[in-house]
Amino acid sequence: MALLHLTSSSSRSNLLKPISAALSYSPSLRRSISSSAADDSRTFTIETSLPFTAHQCNPPSRSVDTNPKELLTFFRDMATMRRMEIAADSLYKAKLIRGFCHLYDGQEAVAVGMEASITKKDSIITAYRDHCTFLGRGGTLLEIFSELMGRQAGCSKGKGGSMHFYKKEAGFYGGHGIVGAQVPLGCGLAFAQKYSKDGTVSFALYGDGAANQGQLFEALNISALWDLPVILVCENNHYGMGTAEWRAAKSPSYYKRGDYVPGLKVDGMDVLAVKQACKFAKEHALKNGPIILEMDTYRYHGHSMSDPGSTYRTRDEISGVRQERDPVERVRKLVLSHDLATEKELKDLEKEIRKQVDEAIAQAKESPMPEPSELFSNVYAKGLGVEAFGPDRKELRAVLP
Amino acid sequence: MLGTLRQKILGQSLQRTRSAASALRSYSSAAKEMMVRDALNSALDEEMSADPKVFLMGEEVGEYQGAYKISKGLLEKYGPERVLDTPITEAGFTGIGVGAAYYGLRPIVEFMTFNFSMQAIDHIINSAAKSNYMSSGQISVPIVFRGPNGAAAGVGAQHSQCYAAWYAACPGLKVLCPYSSEDARGLLKAAIRDPDPVVFLENELLYGESFPVSAEVLDSSFCLPIGKAKIEREGKDVTITAFSKMVGYALKAAEILAKEGISAEVINLRSIRPLDRSTINASVRKTNRLITVEEGFPQHGVGAEICTSVIEESFGYLDAPVERIAGADVPMPYAANLERMAVPQVEDIVRAAKRACYRSVPLAAAA
Numbered sequence: 001m002a003l004l005h006l007t008s009s010s011s012r013s014n015l016l017k018p019i020s021a022a023l024s025y026s027p028s029l030r031r032s033i034s035s036s037a038a039d040d041s042r043t044f045t046i047e048t049s050l051p052f053t054a055h056q057c058n059p060p061s062r063s064v065d066t067n068p069k070e071l072l073t074f075f076r077d078m079a080t081m082r083r084m085e086i087a088a089d090s091l092y093k094a095k096l097i098r099g100f101c102h103l104y105d106g107q108e109a110v111a112v113g114m115e116a117s118i119t120k121k122d123s124i125i126t127a128y129r130d131h132c133t134f135l136g137r138g139g140t141l142l143e144i145f146s147e148l149m150g151r152q153a154g155c156s157k158g159k160g161g162s163m164h165f166y167k168k169e170a171g172f173y174g175g176h177g178i179v180g181a182q183v184p185l186g187c188g189l190a191f192a193q194k195y196s197k198d199g200t201v202s203f204a205l206y207g208d209g210a211a212n213q214g215q216l217f218e219a220l221n222i223s224a225l226w227d228l229p230v231i232l233v234c235e236n237n238h239y240g241m242g243t244a245e246w247r248a249a250k251s252p253s254y255y256k257r258g259d260y261v262p263g264l265k266v267d268g269m270d271v272l273a274v275k276q277a278c279k280f281a282k283e284h285a286l287k288n289g290p291i292i293l294e295m296d297t298y299r300y301h302g303h304s305m306s307d308p309g310s311t312y313r314t315r316d317e318i319s320g321v322r323q324e325r326d327p328v329e330r331v332r333k334l335v336l337s338h339d340l341a342t343e344k345e346l347k348d349l350e351k352e353i354r355k356q357v358d359e360a361i362a363q364a365k366e367s368p369m370p371e372p373s374e375l376f377s378n379v380y381a382k383g384l385g386v387e388a389f390g391p392d393r394k395e396l397r398a399v400l401p
Numbered sequence: 402m403l404g405t406l407r408q409k410i411l412g413q414s415l416q417r418t419r420s421a422a423s424a425l426r427s428y429s430s431a432a433k434e435m436m437v438r439d440a441l442n443s444a445l446d447e448e449m450s451a452d453p454k455v456f457l458m459g460e461e462v463g464e465y466q467g468a469y470k471i472s473k474g475l476l477e478k479y480g481p482e483r484v485l486d487t488p489i490t491e492a493g494f495t496g497i498g499v500g501a502a503y504y505g506l507r508p509i510v511e512f513m514t515f516n517f518s519m520q521a522i523d524h525i526i527n528s529a530a531k532s533n534y535m536s537s538g539q540i541s542v543p544i545v546f547r548g549p550n551g552a553a554a555g556v557g558a559q560h561s562q563c564y565a566a567w568y569a570a571c572p573g574l575k576v577l578c579p580y581s582s583e584d585a586r587g588l589l590k591a592a593i594r595d596p597d598p599v600v601f602l603e604n605e606l607l608y609g610e611s612f613p614v615s616a617e618v619l620d621s622s623f624c625l626p627i628g629k630a631k632i633e634r635e636g637k638d639v640t641i642t643a644f645s646k647m648v649g650y651a652l653k654a655a656e657i658l659a660k661e662g663i664s665a666e667v668i669n670l671r672s673i674r675p676l677d678r679s680t681i682n683a684s685v686r687k688t689n690r691l692i693t694v695e696e697g698f699p700q701h702g703v704g705a706e707i708c709t710s711v712i713e714e715s716f717g718y719l720d721a722p723v724e725r726i727a728g729a730d731v732p733m734p735y736a737a738n739l740e741r742m743a744v745p746q747v748e749d750i751v752r753a754a755k756r757a758c759y760r761s762v763p764l765a766a767a768a
Contacts, residue, residue: 123504157537164535173503173540178527184493185528188500195456195482195506218493225488378534379572381541381596384628386675388572393713 040068046334048273055255057262057291060280064272068340070116074271075331077115078108079350081132082328083357084141085301088131088148091361092305097148100177101162103301104132106269109327110235110295111136113274114203118282121198125173125186126205128163129235129299133205137172139165141360142367151367158370159378171200180213182206183232187219190230190285201229201285203278209240211254220290224261227289231281232258234294235268241303242312255294262288268295269325298325376400433619438608440582441471444589445509447621449479452507455593458485458498459511459548468513469549469608495521495546499528502544502598509593512548515564515602529598530573543596547589550578550602551645551696552744558732563697565644568600569674569706575599575627576674580648582612584671587625595627602673604645630677632684636666639690639754642681642707644670647694647745654750663758673703681707682715689720690757694750699727724753 045063052059085105092101104111107129114124115136126133131144139155147154148162155165156175165175173189176182186204193200210216211234223230234254238245245252255263262284266277277293284291298321302309309318335341341349376388376398383400390396435443449455456479461468463476463486476484487494491512498510512518518525525546532540551563569576575597579585585603592599617623633648634655643651648669655665666684670677685691691711693704704725711723729743 125500156535156539159537160535166536166539168503168536168539173500174532174536176528178523181496181523181528184496184524185500185503187493188497188502189504190500191497192501192504192506195501196504215492215496218488218490219497221488221490222493222497226485378536378538380575381533381538381543384626384675386628387678 040340043067044338046272048267048276049270049330050267050273052273052277053255053265055253055258055263055265055292056260057264057284059264060276062276064276066272066275068338071331071335071338071340074112074116075328075335075346076349076353077112077136078271078328078331080141080353080357081105081108081111081135083350083353084135084144085131087357087361088145089301089305091145091148096365097162097305098150099161100128101148101305102129102303103305104129104299106298106300106321106327107235107237107295108132109271109274109330110205110233110268110297113271114233114278116271116275117278118201118203120170121200122282123171123173123186123189123193123200123202124205125182125189125202126175127179127182127207127210128175128177129207130163130165130175134165134167134172134175137167138170139167139172141357142363145361145364146367149364149367150369151364152370153364153367157374159374180206180210180215183210183213183216184219186232187223187228187230187290190223190228190290191226194227194229199286201231201282203231203233205233205235207240208234208236208238208245208252208254209243209248211236211257212249220258220261223290224258229285230290231278231285232261232290232292234292235297236294237297237299239299239303239312242307244312253294255292258290258292261290261292263292263294265294265296268297269321269327269330271327271331373398433614433616434611435582435614435619436609436611437579437582437585437603438469438471440585440612440614441589441603441608442473442475443619444586444593445472445475446478448590448593449475449483451621452593454505455507455509456483456485456501457509457511458487458494460487460489460513462486462511467511469605471603471608472511491517491520492524495524496528498544499524499542499598502529502542503532503540505543507543507545507593509545509547512546514553514560514605515548515550516560516562518546518548518564525568525574525598525600526571530571532573533597534573541596542598545589545592545595545599545601547592547601548603549605549608551604552728552733552740553605555735555737555740556733557735561733563602563695563728564600565602565673565695566697566702566706568602569676569703570701571674573598574674575672576602577627577672578602578644578670580607580633580645580669580671582614583618584625584631584669586614586618587623588627588671590624591627594624599627602645607646607649610649625671628672628675628677630671630680631669632666632680633669634665634667636664636688638664638688639692639757640666640668640681640684640688641692641694641750641754642668642670642704643694644673644703645696647696650745650747651694651750653747654754657747657751658754661755661760663754663760665754670703676706676710678710678714682711685711685715686718689718690754691719691723692750692753692757693723693725693727694745695725695727696744697728699725699730702727721757721759724757726750726753 143155190202498508
């Protein structure tokens, strides 16, 4: 049985590496800090919880430079993402969100750490678990909740839904429903960046389920041949829907699967490790072509809102990860131990976030559903005045502008 | 300007007399001959020259000069950054092409034949066709997928399918099918300039055929409108619609019918999606009879759509049931005699036209 295997194999213990190792820091930095910590321009160095494991390259240092402002931003951004996904859960149960809803809570460190190391001129493309990635790219809570509820204020004006968020001006190319398709697309973005001599890179995110897709290897082969500045990021949350990684992949060492392409295994629950890895990967990709990052992460929810997430893994495993490796808690502990804020300040911040989320939801609920004429808009960028038809074409037809 | 106008009229009237006297290929100095292959090559060359964002990728398009020599000379002229030889991995390279289009480049992805596009069809439909809609206009996809489509000669079942009906069913795609060199130049240039994903279905057997081209057609600014069919031959008794290679067959059938007193109007569809319903319907309202011709499989084919469109809009004008001529409902056989039976021949089109005109036609013996 799958669950028995989990308790006995090393895979379970791998998921529960404690975060206590993250709390080492230089004692000279201890001093009392007021709420102007955000203006504090000190930098200090923190060790990642785990060393990086490298394939065909030399790993970056475990010592990550950061500063108070950054750490507080990490906390705020991840707490917002956490709160947002939990609120989406409630909205789905209230039937205000329909269809698919794939939640990211547990994986926030990947989205936030990545943003810390890149610019909006770099590109990100991901699959359907995209709400937090979109937020990280500069999307607003209003755009997110409106899109989830199919309203005009949504980032895709209500026409896309949960899996199809985009923000092209901020380098976010979706939001894709077909498992694995986003990887060649991401390599294509990198091709265009190189062709245009932009000096930027593309991050193509995919899961452990998608890691076995043939098109991934096709695109990786071409990317390596053509030296494209693409970083493939496997968000390994250890389950492809209900199938554990050891049941789907003969080799679940996803960072090694690129063979001739270098790879790095990263603790995806440690936002500083993610930041360091992405910084390293960007430099590598611009000079040497593709690289794979495997983020060891975890999702608390099931695959989607239709999946309780407990038939193929134990509740102990889920609560164990929450206890030992939660990415938001890790940063909270860092902020507190470095005296960047008090417990009360952080709690107040979380209350403020909750309020912001609730306000965004209320505003999103006010946003109207799309006009009926939107059924026929944006089929083409240039419709050529052609006719399009509804189910009864004698009743419903439109001219595409 | 008047000169070009006169040239255009002269060119058009020459084309009509040309169709009538099909054997005669020599003309006045106004018309020049061009092979379809060269027409496509010149269109690619001119568009790549005009817009640095346009690039070509596919198997053997570069050093091999193109599997069918359509991209001959382009690697030498534009270099390996703009003419890219890919490995034999359609899903991967098509996805890369679509991703480049997302970013704002204008890729031309060549499939060695459209049979291989099935390996990449998810990217054509789900990544390209639907993106502008799903993103509410944020992500437009200015890409062209081109290559030979349909039956060649003796290449067997896996290399002979026509994909016009499949791709034309999909909202978000535009589907073009050139016949002549003028079509090839004008439609390919239009496709490359268009901001939406275009499936451009060529025909291997037409690559080596020559057609007259006017000076206007040869001009680098020449472009044909997408969504407009062309009346290749005017007539008054029966309408025959066709695309790609079948246009030539329909014109030959019209010649034969003319000798028997039936005046056939031949419509070269040029654009399968959008389909020029108004030209088709206007023609049927004039002739009252319709034959649709295509090479692909009959069920759910292009002819089925045209027939329904005419029934919806011009039912009262029909004097006879709509006839459709299509490829046989079998995978393409290899043996030459069976292959000949599996694709429409000129006599099939003639026979169907006569049936629509209620001329007695000897019944075939029951199989």
